[in-house]
Amino acid sequence: MKLSMWNIYHRLPYPDKIPLIKDGSPTIEKIRWIVSRDLNPSTIYIGSEADFFADARENTLIVHRNDMILIHHADPEEVFNDVSGIVEMYQKWELALKECLSLPNGLTEMLKVSSPFLQNPSFIYAPDGKALAIAPGYPGSIHWHWQEILENRGLTEERLENLQETIDLTNVFTDRRPTTRDSHMGEHQYMHCSIVANGYMAGHFVVFSLLKDFETGLEHLVSHLIRYLTQYMEEHYEIYSPTSRISEFIAALIHERPYSRKEFLLLQKLLRWNNEEDTYQFFILKETVKGEPVRLSGVHLKLSQLLLGSVVFLENNLLILLVNLQHLALREKELNLLLDSFSRNFYCGVSNPFQKIEQAGIYYRQALAELVRCKELQLSRSYGAEHTGFHLTWLLKQDPMNGAYVKRSLLTLMEYDKKERSHYYETLRAWFYSGFHPTAAASLLRIHRNSFNYRMERMRELISFEEIDQISVSRDIPRINEYLYSFMYLDSLER
Known part of the structure; x- marks a missing residue:
């Protein structure tokens, strides 16, 4: 140095x-x-x-x-x-x-070994005020503000608001080198420096002159300390990043737990996410081994480093990725190649893309369902977009009462077709699916228009067409949907 x-x-x-x-x-x-x-x-x-x-x-x-x-x-x-x-x-x-760079609590250890040089209490806090590390060995009796930091593990939301009213926090947070200022918390000074890691504001270092006035040249020692703090946070991106903090809120969303809306919005702002316009997608990975996973931690670290701007976190034996498609560090093809590299050892369930982060819980469950489908169908990766029909069919079969609500005329046609080996049920289905256009319906059935007309006339002898004729003229969407629902349910019974 x-x-x-x-x-x-x-x-x-x-x-x-x-x-x-x-x-x-x-x-x-x-x-x-x-x-x-x-x-x-x-x-x-x-x-x-x-x-x-x-x-x-x-x-x-x-x-x-x-x-x-x-x-x-x-x-x-x-x-x-x-x-x-x-x-x-x-x-x-x-x-x-x-040596602290390799320790699990490296930030705290760095503050500890730096205490003889700083000679004053110091701490590091995230942009939302939560403490990332606090120098050990300094009791709260030193000063009431230090006591508050110890009790709350950082700066409370109320304290941040109070600071915003008394000083220009915007100027303070732009400090890229150690800067000394007079404190509004008493007759002392504080030295502040922002920590920029992996291209974003990862945290803030503060040391207070509560025990001793700052020595001339202390800023050079703090600059040296900041370099190591920054290196540690860059090497542990999965812990010290806006997405590592936001994962707590994503977990709260998907499990319907309470969370601070204000803090959540702040972290979205740090990530430059626009919840009104951005599109998100869940990827959930699970190791294929029986018993305890062996590769999960390594893959978690690798994806955290590669998918900057995305949320990557572990939950039980699952690795959860929430990708903001507008801020994805990789192109779609590169992401698929990356996931392919894990396909031998991991299943991967993928949700449909969605907007509005508040809907995360629904699409998380979709990705989980696709993860289950991977094992059932022996797939390395399963996309929700490819299994819409499977899911809707499964839903229809869950409640036997669904069958009681289908249109009875369709049941009549199905029974007649089974008995006479005819095709009237599928002909009526084509009539609805074509939007009541004879030529289009005949094309769907791959038969001649005349054959289609014959079947339609014959069906009028088997069932009442009064409601169907009314619908074909009125285009009453709710009534059309009743028939479409009935077709879907009856078709699911054939699978």
Whole structure:
């Protein structure tokens, strides 16, 4: 990591030290004795003041570019050892941050190992105010606002609204580098920096000067910490993304549980979803193995990283994808190829596309039904759009009372056809399906128009055509639907 002269200055254990720091930029990487030539711009140099000034006393100079620190009555070698220890301390901090990248609670651990450098309570919160990580070891007795954060695990909706009224949150949330501001919660300051991961506002880092005033140069250390926080959140997209939070609300929708409408709308806004215009689709995957799934977690991680802008989450042994087709990171062909790559080990049920996220529960159940159909029909992937007839037929067969409501004239024709091996039932069905056009009906039956006319005349001897003739003229849709329902039900009995 690269340090600022201020980061060195504040750690020097000497009472009589003078900062002659003009720039203070974080460019220090190495430490050496002062030499008269070949000065490296990334190195800090230490030597006796006598090396530079003729009337120098027993003082030591620390030099880096245009910055200097003068320490009175200090041995250069002793100062060199102290500065070496300071640089090593920062290097160990960086190693600790790297180790946190592989930990399940990495954000909290990063704040923990950073506490000796921040020297104040800090936390990270999501755009909706919920805490993603809180620095351990700081009790609520420090300050009432910190107590509120601990009790509520972040900023409450009321607190966010209060902040919006007292400060311009829009400006605060655009901070892309550590920025210090005076707090409205008391006589202290806070340093804020937005965390942008995977192209969206993933969270906000805040440290409060509740225990100690901020040191000059602290912003450089915070910038370094932010880089690791960002890397961790990018590597754990399935956890730290707007879709990871929105999955809680999708789960609430599909299972009809209560949820905060206001938070839900905020997360949709972060995702740039337009609920009035966007189209959604469910994909539900289940591993084909018997017993505990073995590939589910790996596939979950892969899809989370590839399907940016989509909701990917696990529920029991199911992997649920809610894709916004307007914001899909892949083209349809690429998505199908991706799903094909899992087809040997996973079933996949696919819902029809739908609008209005409030309808998610219905289409989730459709995708579940298609998942069951995969196993029944030995399919790797089953689409709801391809099984409309199957589902409607299944519905008709669920209640035996459905048969009591079919048109009796159709039953008469069916019985006559079975007895005489004739085709009057299907002829009348074609008459309805063609919109009462003889030529179209004959075409549906693949018979000559004259043959169709003969059948129609013959049917009038078998059943009453009074209602049918009225419907063919009036085009009464509800009455037509009664016949269509009856045809559908009777056809389902033949399957």
